[in-house]
Amino acid sequence: xxxxxxxxxxxxxxxxxxxxxxxxxxxxxxxxxxxxxxxxxxxxxxxxxxxxxxxxxxxxxxxxxxxxxxxxxxxxxxxxxxxxxxxxxxxxxxxxxxxxxxxxxxxxxxxxxx
Amino acid sequence: xxxxxxxxxxxxxxxxxxxxxxxxxxxxxxxxxxxxxxxxxxxxxxxxxxxxxxxxxxxxxxxxxxxxxxxxxxxxxxxxxxxxxxxxxxxxxxxxxxxxxxxxxxxxxxxxx
Numbered sequence: 223x224x225x226x227x228x229x230x231x232x233x234x235x236x237x238x239x240x241x242x243x244x245x246x247x248x249x250x251x252x253x254x255x256x257x258x259x260x261x262x263x264x265x266x267x268x269x270x271x272x273x274x275x276x277x278x279x280x281x282x283x284x285x286x287x288x289x290x291x292x293x294x295x296x297x298x299x300x301x302x303x304x305x306x307x308x309x310x311x312x313x314x315x316x317x318x319x320x321x322x323x324x325x326x327x328x329x330x331x332x333x334x335x336x
Numbered sequence: 337x338x339x340x341x342x343x344x345x346x347x348x349x350x351x352x353x354x355x356x357x358x359x360x361x362x363x364x365x366x367x368x369x370x371x372x373x374x375x376x377x378x379x380x381x382x383x384x385x386x387x388x389x390x391x392x393x394x395x396x397x398x399x400x401x402x403x404x405x406x407x408x409x410x411x412x413x414x415x416x417x418x419x420x421x422x423x424x425x426x427x428x429x430x431x432x433x434x435x436x437x438x439x440x441x442x443x444x445x446x447x448x449x
Contacts, residue, residue, distance in 0.1 A: 265424060265439040278435045312378060327378040
């Protein structure tokens with residue numbers, strides 16, 4: 223069974239631009255969660271999507287948004303990029319959700335904002 | 337701000353020694369999960385604890401969830417070089433209809449052979 227895939231793996235953007243990251247979950251998994259990982263703040267939960275609906279969310283500003291498609295693939299969008307958005311963005315998939323089920327993480331997208 | 341404190345931040349042990357990392361939350365948690373992340377890798381789910389006072393074992397790893405569901409620990413007996421990595425706890429906090437996964441900053445374990 224293929225694992226969680228994320229594209230692109232690396233991205234360089236400048237302040238003010240926007241970016242879209244993609245996550246393809248393990249086949250059959252309906253839940254996709256997104257996380258931001260930085261050395262100073264550690265891992266922070268962004269949001270979880272389940273069956274195309276946002277089910278849970280963290281404390282990030284509205285510049286961070288996401289969506290999930292009918293095939294469970296998910297995208298995360300960050301608008302008006304700031305320097306502090308530089309981070310490793312991880313997605314994780316599970317069958318029934320982050321509360322009840324093992325989450326499998328993808329390799330991440332490393333975003334650098336200049 | 338960070339609501340789950342994890343200590344120590346770093347731990348350096350000799351192979352064969354034991355290792356423990358602790359997580360403390362300012363609020364009651366619904367569940368707590370533990371993950372391991374190898375250098376350059378991504379987090380790998382280890383276990384989830386749900387019940388107050390729960391203890392679970394996976395070979396040399398012992399996980400505990402406190403009676404008040406505000407703290408948890410991971411203990412590794414007789415560490416091996418393959419245990420190297422950062423261990424994270426992540427607590428699930430429920431607020432109304434929303435659930436958030438709140439992560440500790442992790443404990444980085446180094447093992448000298």
